[in-house]
Amino acid sequence: MDEPIKITRQKRLFDISPEMANVCLTCGACSSGCPATGLVPGWDPRKAIRAIVLGMEQEVVDSKWPWVCTLCGRCQYVCPMGVLLLKTFRACRIARDRDKVPGPLQKGTDMCFERGNNLGIPKDDFLFLLADMSTEVEEDEETPMPGFHVPVDKEGANVIITINSKEPFGEPDDMIFWWKIFYAAKESWTVSSENWEGVNWGLFSGDDANMKIQCERVLENARRLKCKTLVYPE
Amino acid sequence: MEYIKDGRLNIDKTKHQMPTTVHDPCNYGRKSYMTFGDHHADNIRWITKQCIDEEHYREMVDSPLNNLCCGAGGGAWALPYDEERLAYGKYKSDQIKATGAELVVTPCHNCRDQIMKGLAKEHDLGNYKETMYLWELVAESLIIEPWNDEEVAKGHAERDAQNEKFEIDLDQEW
Structure with missing residues (x-):
């Protein structure tokens, strides 16, 4: 059996509390209400948040997701647990190397x-x-x-x-x-x-x-x- | 809004006699509410209804705070993901179509460009004919009275002083 993942504050790309993994109930309200769900294969708001809290920030930062997301804030507005999705996805944009920001x-x-x-x-x-x-x-x-x-x-x-x-x-x-x-x-x-x-x-x-x-x-x-x-x- | 309330603008409601709806930009609705605890959705509608007759107004959403993004937020016009931007806007297109509106009013550059230059070409918007900035609707509804001689003279004096200060020569060839 695989070892359970240990989530700590160490080696995080940006400041995400380990407790976030429990705060998000994976209900999917964010993804259901997001017009960008389905536009980037493999990603939607719920999956991106799960990946980030489980320590896979770099994968999200390297993906198209934070840029196809229009930062409209609807996910964060409807989240019953108050997860700061909008803020987190913008943090993914901040974490991109400046020379790798898409477009002009x-x-x-x-x-x-x-x-x-x-x-x-x-x-x-x-x-x-x-x-x-x-x-x-x-x-x-x-x-x-x-x-x-x-x-x-x-x-x-x-x-x-x-x-x-x-x-x-x-x-x-x-x-x-x-x-x-x-x-x-x-x-x-x-x-x-x-x-x-x-x-x-x-x-x-x-x-x-x-x-x-x-x-x-x-x-x-x-x-x-x-x-x-x-x-x-x- | 102040100008209209104080009677400083003379508005002719007959200029835009067509079914009209309002699109709420995320920044003036939901995100304003989430950040400052207040939003401008009611103001946008109030100003719109000063420029068109109430009977022409078609509401698009149950709650402006739960409104859908047009698809061009977050700097999408300066990003290389046009296909995603237009696909994203399908939901907004369906909403516009359902209102039966010919005119969509919005107070945002990105939203206006997305609806006018993106969605109108990509999707079926029903009765849709045009998009206007909120301030464009106001400006195009105005009855503009020319200033009196004294005001014109004052304006010209200020203009001439300004052109001299910035060394602007309008006769020069470019």
């Missing part, structure tokens, strides 16, 4: 750290685009907004808004929705000239240090410009 996630995270936005849009191009579009919007045939411009680095503005870099990069007209609302409401608002990125890829890539830096930058912009309200439409 980590590249975008690093780009944001270096250049202030995920796609590396230069400051001059960004400011020119906003100024150029402001003129077009003012004279728009359907809904003209005379007097409109995008206020950049306006100190003391009531509202500061972040921007999803995909918009200046590929869907610039989508920025106009917020501009129309601010114009109609006659709001005092602004955009920062730097670190205006409204997407935090460190959250998804499992890069906590960069995630915090990104949060701090967004808050710092609001503090520097003395804005009362931060709008983060992501």
Whole structure:
């Protein structure tokens, strides 16, 4: 007969209490309610949690599972025993070597750290685009907004808004929705000239240090410009 | 929401006369509740119903906290697993179809892109015609009054000072 597995705190990839093996009742509520169940052969939330508590963290970390899981939190919400599944699966992303993070996630995270936005849009191009579009919007045939411009680095503005870099990069007209609302409401608002990125890829890539830096930058912009309200439409 | 409550926006409800439903992003519903003990599902619906007539609203879920992810959460757009992302969204597609809605409103970039650019092409969404950001629905429902001369002059002065500060020359060739 095989020896029973001994679960200890030693040699764990991340901080999992050995008691977790008993806390999880293997009821499968997590897997039943998970739209990702069946998408990665061999894995679902229940199996991944069992593997992790039994000391097979590395297998889960190396698998596609933590990345096909969208971190929606439904498993953790329904777990009758309060197992922190969402937190554990994100810990699996953190445990991936940075050069093995799939797709452009980590590249975008690093780009944001270096250049202030995920796609590396230069400051001059960004400011020119906003100024150029402001003129077009003012004279728009359907809904003209005379007097409109995008206020950049306006100190003391009531509202500061972040921007999803995909918009200046590929869907610039989508920025106009917020501009129309601010114009109609006659709001005092602004955009920062730097670190205006409204997407935090460190959250998804499992890069906590960069995630915090990104949060701090967004808050710092609001503090520097003395804005009362931060709008983060992501 | 404040703008609407304070009467700062003039909204024309007749612009979007079509069956409409709301998709709750995980972050504004369930995960907000799990993290902060409060969520925004009611606010999303309230704002939507300021822009469309109540009779056009179709509810998608019994509980917003138990809602299904669209399939594009967790940075899925920047991951190489498109096949899984679209298969994941089959459940959301069926939910949208069951509402009979033509318009899906959602306040999230990932959800909007997944429903508009992913699910609408991959799955049968029934009556579905379009997806809008919540702020897009508000912006496109507005009756925008042009500012008066004084306000326009002030705006232009601020704009000119700003362009000078950042050395932006709109006439230059690119």
